[in-house]
Amino acid sequence: MNNNKSISVQNLTKKFGNFTAVNAISFEVEKGEIFGFLGANGAGKTTAMKMLIGISKPTSGEAKVAGFDVYKDTEKIKKNIGYMSQKFALYDDLTVRENARFYGGIYGLSKKQIKKKTNEFITELGIADIADNLVGSLPLGWKQKLAFSVSLIHEPKVVFLDEPTGGVDPITRRQFWEMIYKQADNGTTIFVTTHYMDEAEYCDRVSIMVEGKIEALDTPENLRKQYGVDSMNAVFLKLARG
Amino acid sequence: MRLSGKNMKTILIIVQKEFKQIFRNKAMLPIIFIVPIIQILILSYAATFEVKEVRLGYIDNDKSSYSRDLISKFEVSTYFTLTGEYTSQKEGQDAIQKGKTDVILEIPSNFERNLIKEKQTALSVQIDAINGAAAGVENGYITQIIQGFNNKIRMDLMPYQPQQQNVKRIQFTPSFWYNQTLDYKTFMVPGIIVILVTMITFFLSGMNIVREKEIGTLEQMNVTPIKKHQFIIGKLLPFWILGIFILFFGMNIGRFLFDVPLLGSPVWILLFSSIYILVFLGMGFFISNFTDTQQQAMFIAWFFVVIFILMSGLFTPIESMPAWAQKITEFNPVRYFIEVIRMVMLKGSGLKDIMPQLIKISIFAVVMNFLAVISYRKTT
Numbered sequence: 001m002n003n004n005k006s007i008s009v010q011n012l013t014k015k016f017g018n019f020t021a022v023n024a025i026s027f028e029v030e031k032g033e034i035f036g037f038l039g040a041n042g043a044g045k046t047t048a049m050k051m052l053i054g055i056s057k058p059t060s061g062e063a064k065v066a067g068f069d070v071y072k073d074t075e076k077i078k079k080n081i082g083y084m085s086q087k088f089a090l091y092d093d094l095t096v097r098e099n100a101r102f103y104g105g106i107y108g109l110s111k112k113q114i115k116k117k118t119n120e121f122i123t124e125l126g127i128a129d130i131a132d133n134l135v136g137s138l139p140l141g142w143k144q145k146l147a148f149s150v151s152l153i154h155e156p157k158v159v160f161l162d163e164p165t166g167g168v169d170p171i172t173r174r175q176f177w178e179m180i181y182k183q184a185d186n187g188t189t190i191f192v193t194t195h196y197m198d199e200a201e202y203c204d205r206v207s208i209m210v211e212g213k214i215e216a217l218d219t220p221e222n223l224r225k226q227y228g229v230d231s232m233n234a235v236f237l238k239l240a241r242g
Numbered sequence: 243m244r245l246s247g248k249n250m251k252t253i254l255i256i257v258q259k260e261f262k263q264i265f266r267n268k269a270m271l272p273i274i275f276i277v278p279i280i281q282i283l284i285l286s287y288a289a290t291f292e293v294k295e296v297r298l299g300y301i302d303n304d305k306s307s308y309s310r311d312l313i314s315k316f317e318v319s320t321y322f323t324l325t326g327e328y329t330s331q332k333e334g335q336d337a338i339q340k341g342k343t344d345v346i347l348e349i350p351s352n353f354e355r356n357l358i359k360e361k362q363t364a365l366s367v368q369i370d371a372i373n374g375a376a377a378g379v380e381n382g383y384i385t386q387i388i389q390g391f392n393n394k395i396r397m398d399l400m401p402y403q404p405q406q407q408n409v410k411r412i413q414f415t416p417s418f419w420y421n422q423t424l425d426y427k428t429f430m431v432p433g434i435i436v437i438l439v440t441m442i443t444f445f446l447s448g449m450n451i452v453r454e455k456e457i458g459t460l461e462q463m464n465v466t467p468i469k470k471h472q473f474i475i476g477k478l479l480p481f482w483i484l485g486i487f488i489l490f491f492g493m494n495i496g497r498f499l500f501d502v503p504l505l506g507s508p509v510w511i512l513l514f515s516s517i518y519i520l521v522f523l524g525m526g527f528f529i530s531n532f533t534d535t536q537q538q539a540m541f542i543a544w545f546f547v548v549i550f551i552l553m554s555g556l557f558t559p560i561e562s563m564p565a566w567a568q569k570i571t572e573f574n575p576v577r578y579f580i581e582v583i584r585m586v587m588l589k590g591s592g593l594k595d596i597m598p599q600l601i602k603i604s605i606f607a608v609v610m611n612f613l614a615v616i617s618y619r620k621t622t
Contacts, residue, residue: 055464055621074621075467083465087458093266094259105255106466108248 005064006031006158006189007052012061014047021047023212024061029205031157034180034190036203040240043209045193046162052191053083053160066157079107082151086163090147092136096127099135100150107154114153121149141172148179152188159183161192165199177202197233206232208239215239252468256476260450264480273446278438278488282495285434286427293379299325299343301334306354312391316347321383334368344370345380357395431502432583433556435492440550440576443485443519445543447478448526452539455530464620474615478523485519486512493587505590513593514582514600517607521575524610531617550576575606 007029014022022044029035039045050056052065054074063070066080090099097118104114122131125145135143144164151159161180165173177199184190192203200206200220207217216223216239220232227235264270298316302309316322325343328334334346348366356363367384371377454460463473489511496502526543533539552558553567554576560568571577578599585591593600 053465055461057621078465078467081465083462085458085461087461089458089462091259091263091459092457093263098259098262102255102259103466106252106463106468108252108467 009063015059036206037193039209044212082156082159084151158189200232260480301348303351304353308354431496444522447481451530506586520607524614527614
């Protein structure tokens with residue numbers, strides 16, 4: 001396997017009884033790439049992602065994440081990835097610092113390392129004044145940016161973002177994407193699912209899933225050309241409507 | 243499972259986080275400190291088997307000095323209050339029917355004459371037995387008073403025939419061991435402490451894990467390299483500590499407010515309860531693996547707690563249950579803790595005495611936690 005490939009997937013399939021949620025998908029993601037994983041609700045995005053982050057066993061096919069096999073080395077995968085789900089996953093009843101300390105501790109970081117990383121993102125986000133507030137008291141936009149920062153605390157090689165900007169205002173979404181860009185520039189691979197087609201334009205490459213299969217995979221620009229339309233929105237509608 | 247330094251550190255991090263959350267939860271401190279006091283205070287006074295102020299009506303068909311004497315015996319007893327005299331059986335039954343009286347004592351005509359001439363007579367007693375347990379107790383009181391009256395009459399009637407001692411009566415004086423005064427509080431308080439420890443550890447541990455499922459942090463946890471046993475130990479240890487604390491808090495309330503004795507060593511109670519709490523933590527964890535919301539977990543936990551309490555021997559003796567129900571109580575961990583805490587506190591039992599219960603509870607703990615661990619999956 002090429003060392004530049006952060007994720008490589010071949011014929012990955014997940015069946016629930018007779019229903020095939022993910023049907024033999026194949027793709028590769030380069031190191032430092034922002035990979036958009038698109039699809040309508042129920043197309044199988046979340047199921048596919050769950051197999052890659054090691055909390056769902058594939059029915060068949062092969063996949064490697066950060067160089068580790070999704071069948072045998074799920075625990076090693078977990079050490080090397082960050083994950084942020086559509087459900088906000090910081091603890092409301094802990095402060096920003098306490099959340100960072102907890103998640104950092106789980107990944108085996110030393111107190112010193114945690115403190116350093118925490119101070120880094122606190123300065124970057126400019127939230128020194130609320131670092132000791134309970135997370136529950138913060139607005140949603142802040143929470144999402146924090147959750148992203150905390151998911152990076154152990155410097156993962158690949159970050160999986162499952163609809164990270166759901167319900168967030170356009171300005172915060174913009175800021176969120178700036179954070180993503182910055183992280184990708186540092187060499188972190190970003191695997192992101194989204195419903196917002198303007199966000200799809202920000203990705204290096206985009207795949208579109210329809211009924212468990214990947215129907216299109218290319219850069220946003222090429223996809224627009226290929227389907228002869230002027231926006232990702234139009235590409236998506238053409239594909240998703242069949 | 244290696245208990246290396248790193249391993250311990252991860253567990254410690256989870257424990258720290260749990261304690262922070264427990265004490266930050268505004269509903270939690272009252273649960274930990276006020277609920278035990280209120281439960282012990284209220285239940286210990288309310289859950290008594292004594293029946294007081296039984297309302298007694300009578301029908302005196304004899305109107306003799308003996309019959310009046312017997313009635314006055316009831317009048318002076320602290321357990322009875324007289325509701326009045328009825329003239330006929332029908333009137334008396336009416337009074338019971340309407341709930342005006344609990345007991346009707348009927349003295350037949352010729353009561354005195356029969357007693358003196360034939361040395362025996364009969365009385366009729368009717369008891370309202372809607373509450374069977376109370377009726378049983380009332381019957382006991384009445385029998386006691388009539389027996390006392392009986393003895394007195396005997397003395398009255400045969401004082402000058404000392405040679406006629408063929409009427410030998412067996413006198414028995416009951417002596418109640420371990421709880422001489424039959425104080426119900428002494429009996430109830432240890433049991434209520436057990437219920438308290440059970441409910442708090444069971445409910446809190448079960449709900450706590452489902453709560454993480456609800457808010458989505460459990461999924462987040464499953465994506466981290468955290469090990470299964472680290473997560474389980476880290477999650478349950480705080481509630482184990484809480485359970486032990488509640489136990490000692492409750493025992494001290496019992497001691498200082500109710501003078502419940504502690505004859506045995508608290509070490510045996512500590513030993514037993516530290517395994518006992520594991521049973522319920524395992525159960526709470528097990529339930530949380532099969533439920534998605536706190537409500538579901540709560541309903542299932544309640545179902546078990548109600549059965550466990552009713553079949554624990556706390557309110558009704560296990561010996562008086564039907565045989566099949568007695569069999570079921572053998573699978574009730576609450577039963578064993580109530581037995582053990584009563585034995586150690588009131589009787590001064592030692593390790594050897596509580597060994598059978600200790601072995602059984604250890605088996606429960608192993609089985610329950612085994613089930614909990616295998617049913618918890620980081621991967622689906």
